[in-house]
Amino acid sequence: MSRPTIAGVARAAGVSVASVSRVLNGLPATEEMVERVQRAVEELGYVPDARARSLKVGRTFQLTLAVADVGNPVYVTMMRAVEEVVSAAGYRLVVTTTGPDVVDEVALVRGMARGYADGLVISPLRVDDDLIKSIRECDVPVVVAGNVPSSAGVDTVRANSPKGMLLAVEHLLTKGRKRIAFVNGPVDTVPGTARAKGFADAMKANGLRAVAEVEAGDFTFAAGREAGVELLSGLDIGVRGSGVEARGGRPGAEARGGRLDAVIAANDLLAVGVMHELAARQLVVPDDVAVIGMDDSELAEQCFPPLTSVNLGSAERGRRAAELLLARIDDDTRTPRRIVVQPTLSVRKSTP
Amino acid sequence: MSRPTIAGVARAAGVSVASVSRVLNGLPATEEMVERVQRAVEELGYVPDARARSLKVGRTFQLTLAVADVGNPVYVTMMRAVEEVVSAAGYRLVVTTTGPDVVDEVALVRGMARGYADGLVISPLRVDDDLIKSIRECDVPVVVAGNVPSSAGVDTVRANSPKGMLLAVEHLLTKGRKRIAFVNGPVDTVPGTARAKGFADAMKANGLRAVAEVEAGDFTFAAGREAGVELLSGLDIGVRGSGVEARGGRPGAEARGGRLDAVIAANDLLAVGVMHELAARQLVVPDDVAVIGMDDSELAEQCFPPLTSVNLGSAERGRRAAELLLARIDDDTRTPRRIVVQPTLSVRKSTP
DNA sequence: GTCAGGTCTGTAAACGATTACAAGAACGAT
DNA sequence: ATCGTTCTTGTAATCGTTTACAGACCTGAC
Numbered sequence: 200m201s202r203p204t205i206a207g208v209a210r211a212a213g214v215s216v217a218s219v220s221r222v223l224n225g226l227p228a229t230e231e232m233v234e235r236v237q238r239a240v241e242e243l244g245y246v247p248d249a250r251a252r253s254l255k256v257g258r259t260f261q262l263t264l265a266v267a268d269v270g271n272p273v274y275v276t277m278m279r280a281v282e283e284v285v286s287a288a289g290y291r292l293v294v295t296t297t298g299p300d301v302v303d304e305v306a307l308v309r310g311m312a313r314g315y316a317d318g319l320v321i322s323p324l325r326v327d328d329d330l331i332k333s334i335r336e337c338d339v340p341v342v343v344a345g346n347v348p349s350s351a352g353v354d355t356v357r358a359n360s361p362k363g364m365l366l367a368v369e370h371l372l373t374k375g376r377k378r379i380a381f382v383n384g385p386v387d388t389v390p391g392t393a394r395a396k397g398f399a400d401a402m403k404a405n406g407l408r409a410v411a412e413v414e415a416g417d418f419t420f421a422a423g424r425e426a427g428v429e430l431l432s433g434l435d436i437g438v439r440g441s442g443v444e445a446r447g448g449r450p451g452a453e454a455r456g457g458r459l460d461a462v463i464a465a466n467d468l469l470a471v472g473v474m475h476e477l478a479a480r481q482l483v484v485p486d487d488v489a490v491i492g493m494d495d496s497e498l499a500e501q502c503f504p505p506l507t508s509v510n511l512g513s514a515e516r517g518r519r520a521a522e523l524l525l526a527r528i529d530d531d532t533r534t535p536r537r538i539v540v541q542p543t544l545s546v547r548k549s550t551p
Numbered sequence: 552m553s554r555p556t557i558a559g560v561a562r563a564a565g566v567s568v569a570s571v572s573r574v575l576n577g578l579p580a581t582e583e584m585v586e587r588v589q590r591a592v593e594e595l596g597y598v599p600d601a602r603a604r605s606l607k608v609g610r611t612f613q614l615t616l617a618v619a620d621v622g623n624p625v626y627v628t629m630m631r632a633v634e635e636v637v638s639a640a641g642y643r644l645v646v647t648t649t650g651p652d653v654v655d656e657v658a659l660v661r662g663m664a665r666g667y668a669d670g671l672v673i674s675p676l677r678v679d680d681d682l683i684k685s686i687r688e689c690d691v692p693v694v695v696a697g698n699v700p701s702s703a704g705v706d707t708v709r710a711n712s713p714k715g716m717l718l719a720v721e722h723l724l725t726k727g728r729k730r731i732a733f734v735n736g737p738v739d740t741v742p743g744t745a746r747a748k749g750f751a752d753a754m755k756a757n758g759l760r761a762v763a764e765v766e767a768g769d770f771t772f773a774a775g776r777e778a779g780v781e782l783l784s785g786l787d788i789g790v791r792g793s794g795v796e797a798r799g800g801r802p803g804a805e806a807r808g809g810r811l812d813a814v815i816a817a818n819d820l821l822a823v824g825v826m827h828e829l830a831a832r833q834l835v836v837p838d839d840v841a842v843i844g845m846d847d848s849e850l851a852e853q854c855f856p857p858l859t860s861v862n863l864g865s866a867e868r869g870r871r872a873a874e875l876l877l878a879r880i881d882d883d884t885r886t887p888r889r890i891v892v893q894p895t896l897s898v899r900k901s902t903p
Numbered sequence: 904g905t906c907a908g909g910t911c912t913g914t915a916a917a918c919g920a921t922t923a924c925a926a927g928a929a930c931g932a933t
Numbered sequence: 934a935t936c937g938t939t940c941t942t943g944t945a946a947t948c949g950t951t952t953a954c955a956g957a958c959c960t961g962a963c
Contacts, residue, residue, distance in 0.1 A: 246662075250605050568920085905963085928941075
């Protein structure tokens with residue numbers, strides 16, 4: 200025998216389906232009615248069907264959080280923050296993963312129209328017109344945890360990476376480190392471009408030139424290691440020194456000789472990847488080279504030495520994004536807001 | 552104006568709703584019909600409502616994966632594996648998090664009856680009769696990625712931690728390390744008890760006695776650090792030496808003096824936490840003390856030194872669990888299977 | 904005693920899809 | 934020309950809820 204429905208409960212309780220529905224939803228009813236219905240519910244083990252309910256009321260009381268890579272610890276911080284806010288508001292949070300391709304993100308946003316959830320927080324790596332279009336046209340509210348053009352007219356909570364870069368560069372400066380290299384993620388991503396520009400500006404503002412810049416294949420640990428060998432091998436390939444070229448020779452020699460005394464990475468995973476390659480070359484962090492990551496994720500305190508990292512406010516971004524989403528669900532006519540949260544620096548042992 | 556429904560499409564195309572539904576589902580129709588419907592769908596931007604569809608057909612084509620802690624990297628491995636299998640089978644995967652309490656897990660399983668998804672993979676930390684009961688009575692198929700009594704009669708994919716412990720202990724032995732301490736997670740969890748027993752058996756089988764055993768508050772990094780100080784402070788509190796008591800004195804002195812030359816941790820997060828406390832006491836890994844983790848998560852290769860870890864097959868467990876779930880969705884009458892996947896050891900730099 | 908007003912409950916119509924069934928069209932065979 | 938098949942299409946019932954509406958009942962005031 201299959202699941203009892205509201206009709207079964209009604210029959211068992213000897214009342215109408217409407218009455219059952221009413222007591223289940225806490226609408227006024229006599230004590231006796233409540234009593235009878237609850238007994239029947241208990242007896243049959245009745246659980247209301249969320250599909251039918253949401254079809255009727257037009258809401259699922261579920262919210263979706265879409266992240267690009269579940270392996271990136273920055274998302275766990277964000278997820279925890281989002282979870283806290285939405286569950287306090289009585290929603291279930293479900294997480295899906297999109298992968299790095301923008302087409303998958305577009306498909307996801309379009310798919311929301313199927314009514315899986317009442318809202319979506321998406322943190323896209325790559326953004327194109329299609330994605331923005333799909334977000335604007337989406338039937339359910341979407342807030343972007345990330346940077347999209349203000350012309351897009353969507354709710355947005357983003358980090359201030361340029362400011363974060365400034366914090367990183369200036370921290371290194373106060374420690375006397377000026378020979379700074381930058382390991383970025385793919386520059387065709389939103390955070391990638393933002394950080395590239397932020398780094399360039401921060402260096403310029405302090406009258407510095409980058410020792411080297413390398414672009415990792417993506418924002419992962421493995422890519423960080425590869426970037427590390429590229430950076431440290433001193434080969435020309437991929438080393439886009441801004442005027443100063445790293446030369447060949449004994450691996451790490453230039454760095455030790457003063458050619459490189461700090462590296463800033465675009466996120467913690469990349470930073471940790473680079474640290475491994477430094478270690479492989481007997482370069483010690485922070486004595487030989489200081490390392491700064493970004494995101495201040497759990498990995499930053501877990502790695503060794505603990506990583507100085509720019510806290511781009513992922514927890515707060517998650518919280519604010521969730522709040523924005525809830526607000527928009529309440530009132531879809533409000534004008535889109537663009538919140539930017541300010542970075543702080545979490546100083547740990549990877550810088551002197 | 553709101554979302555177009557199938558009725559709107561039918562009207563726009565000048566055909567019946569049944570015809571629209573048929574072409575959308577690829578049932579036979581004339582070319583002209585297909586043509587007209589597709590044009591109307593295109594024009595209106597129609598997307599079928601998943602709620603209505605699933606209400607009628609009784610399936611959502613969604614599967615849920617429930618994990619206790621999104622911050623535990625073992626779950627990302629598992630998640631990736633599950634995702635791969637289920638998406639290949641045409642299902643969407645959504646992830647939810649339960650937290651460490653068994654009551655939340657029970658609530659989640661019970662809640663599945665609401666029809667959120669067609670199946671559930673759950674990896675519970677704590678298991679009680681209520682949970683097993685809720686799984687057995689659940690209206691949708693559930694497979695447990697973890698260990699439940701075979702009497703429970705549910706599909707299960709579990710690791711072989713005793714065997715894993717044996718691998719760890721014997722690896723240490725071949726390296727000449729016999730003064731082994733064990734840092735476990737909470738012993739009131741399923742993996743906690745399994746590993747405690749596995750460790751005890753493995754030690755006994757090799758004629759060894761544990762230098763110390765400490766029980767961390769949970770399976771997290773922070774708890775690992777706390778366990779580390781407990782272990783290394785040499786205080787009596789909480790140090791459940793099996794016969795041999797760690798004594799006071801200069802922190803770490805006993806270890807350096809040979810009192811402790813290896814520690815096995817119940818998972819990678821704990822291991823990394825302990826490594827931090829070792830480092831804080833100037834003990835070097837692996838020279839002074841070797842460290843072995845369990846799970847062989849991404850963290851194991853990211854941490855420094857890279858962590859020798861018992862691979863309990865989380866990827867394979869995820870894959871098999873997903874396959875079991877799909878099989879049961881296909882045929883709910885099959886007798887429950889209990890799969891156990893065998894461990895291997897990933898040797899890295901944290902052991903000599 | 905009647906009537907207005909207020910509760911409480913039941914009937915039935917949605918929500919947006921799928922699908923059993925029937926009806927109509929087309930076609931070849933007789 | 935008629936009949937039986939087959940193929941296509943439309944009508945309407947259905948999935949399990951919620952909720953507008955109306956009816957039944959009770960209460961108190963006149």
